[in-house]
Amino acid sequence: MKCPFCGCMSSSVVRTEKLTLEVIRVRQCDSCRNYWETRESFERKVTPPQKAEERIQMNLFEAGDDKED
Ligand SMILES: [Zn+2]
Numbered sequence: 666m667k668c669p670f671c672g673c674m675s676s677s678v679v680r681t682e683k684l685t686l687e688v689i690r691v692r693q694c695d696s697c698r699n700y701w702e703t704r705e706s707f708e709r710k711v712t713p714p715q716k717a718e719e720r721i722q723m724n725l726f727e728a729g730d731d732k733e734d
Pocket residue numbers: 668669670671672673694695696697698699
């Protein structure tokens with residue numbers, strides 16, 4: 666995980682909070698010692714579609730979702 670302050674690629678996780686749909690990690694840069702927070706969202710659990718037409722419907726459905734990234 667890249668430090669947003671100095672760009673150093675080396676950091677340590679100092680705290681992890683597991684929420685229902687995301688994990689929040691507090692990291693400390695190994696270089697400049699600043700702290701920052703990262704959030705990871707879990708993908709919604711889905712059942713893999715068995716038929717091509719179900720897959721197409723799912724793609725249409727997914728395309729309507731707002732992307733956070
Ligand atoms: Zn840094």
